[in-house]
Amino acid sequence: MSTLYVQNCYLFNDTASTWDDAEAACNQLNAHLTSIQTPDQYAFLRVLIEKATGANTRTWVGGTNLQDRPITGMQNGAWTWVDGTLFTFTNWGPGEPNNAGGNEHCMDINVRGQDYVNDENCDTMNAFICVIHNP
Ligand SMILES: [Ca+2]
Numbered sequence: 788m789s790t791l792y793v794q795n796c797y798l799f800n801d802t803a804s805t806w807d808d809a810e811a812a813c814n815q816l817n818a819h820l821t822s823i824q825t826p827d828q829y830a831f832l833r834v835l836i837e838k839a840t841g842a843n844t845r846t847w848v849g850g851t852n853l854q855d856r857p858i859t860g861m862q863n864g865a866w867t868w869v870d871g872t873l874f875t876f877t878n879w880g881p882g883e884p885n886n887a888g889g890n891e892h893c894m895d896i897n898v899r900g901q902d903y904v905n906d907e908n909c910d911t912m913n914a915f916i917c918v919i920h921n922p
């Protein structure tokens with residue numbers, strides 16, 4: 788399912804994928820996993836998922852703190868958006884990002900079907916949303 792919003796095109800894909808495989812699938816479309824720029828856009832993304840799946844399906848978005856990945860400690864470095872936009876997001880779920888087990892470096896939403904943004908193990912299998920800016 789693809790939808791235009793504020794001159795961007797969003798594509799929801801329910802194929803359960805790791806974060807890396809999801810980003811690679813977006814790249815095939817000259818897209819990236821989506822960033823979240825505003826509360827309104829976040830709400831839009833959740834509606835898109837609900838329309839596509841009939842539920843608040845857990846879904847990858849494009850936030851990552853990749854620099855943590857080689858380190859098996861309790862690092863929790865700076866977050867970035869894989870689409871290259873400035874990371875100003877502050878609407879994490881309570882206690883997140885918690886970098887659980889020192890191994891959560893990718894962002895997902897709708898955790899346990901809730902209005903909740905979380906850092907997650909990048910090898911978790913989730914649906915995902917790509918964005919094409921100004922198609
Ligand atoms: Ca992390």
Ligand SMILES: [Ca+2]
Pocket residue numbers: 883884885886887891905906907
């Ligand atoms: Ca977490």
